[in-house]
Amino acid sequence: MRIIDLSTPVDAGQWEPDPVEHRILSPEEGGRHMAEAMAAKFGIEFDPADLPDGELLSLDTLTLTTHTGTHVDAPSHYGSKAAYGRPRHIDELPLDWFVGAGVLLDLSEEPVGTVGVQRLEAAFESIGHRPRPGEIVLLRFGADEFAGTPKYFTDFTGLDGPATELLLDLGVRVIGTDAFSLDAPFGHMIGEYRRTRDKNVLWPAHFAGRRREYCQIERLANLAALPAATGFTVLCLPVKIAGAGAGWARAAALIES
Structure with a gap:
């Protein structure tokens, strides 16, 4: 079996908004x-x-914070209340969520901002596969190129609300990204809100977790090393931190020889 490391390090020598x-x-x-x-x-x-x-x-x-380096966001990170009941912490989630068939979507040509439903549908068509229930979808934006620099936290692409809901409708419970966040950069969202006064542009991917129970893997890396869009297993077990909204993870892809 071939193992591909998909994790960014916890490194006190790299730039972080909350220094390590x-x-x-x-x-x-x-x-x-x-x-x-x-x-x-x-x-x-x-x-x-x-x-x-x-x-x-x-x-x-x-x-350090639990959002330093590659980590898994738990439902409790998205808010204290949810439509489905009490949001679970990272130590309460079933481990089988974090071991599953992977689906890689290459969105690395997208500009800073958000990706919508139409772009996801085009990505499904290009690889000849629609995500199935329990599969772990990895979004490659190429953002890890700037890891360790201030640009990593300001210049990346995220999902809009409908795109997030589409993946959840397909039965995906874990969505991964090589960007700092599954949402667009803070500055972009605030700019869109000031322009439109539409609150739905503020953290739509995260706030979807208040309606639907799911997890995000943020700050992945090395997704370009995956040899194909499917045919690999994702392993991203989060550290078991009692009562926490996230847990660090050593994410990897397992590929049968």
Whole structure:
């Protein structure tokens, strides 16, 4: 089986709207830290100098949002109320949602803004396949080219409301994108709202989750490496964070040899 990594990293060295803080204790510092912690919490004392090379284990501490790097949005991220009942958190969702046949739609020629129903229908026709219930649809906009830069958060393409509803009508429960968001950039949406005064242009893809229970995989990468639009399995298990509206995921495509 061939495995293609579809994930962007959590990297404190890259630009983020909410910066990542990554603190590292070296193996030597980890030895001292463990000696101090064991003495303080359990009354167990040892000299870290007795360890081989005076080292124990390294330790990483990170401060970041659950929307950093590749992650899965849970229904509770979209709002506190939903037409179908209480929106579930990321730790409450069934794992079989996040392992399934993948469908890749290449929309990389689209400009900043939104994609609608007509464009999705053309994409289905071009690959000779309409998404089926339980399949995981991956939208390639080519946005990961700018990952790690401010442009990644301002210049990308999203889905409009009817396009999102179309995928949900087809039985899709998980929609992935290589962009920062499944919706259009903040500036674009606000500009459209000021022009039209239509509230439906504000986060339509996310707010669809208040009416229909579904998940998004945001900030995917490397979708161009997929050899075909179908014929692969998507694996995107989110980290089980109790009560959270999202969870980091190591997304990958599995392709049979």
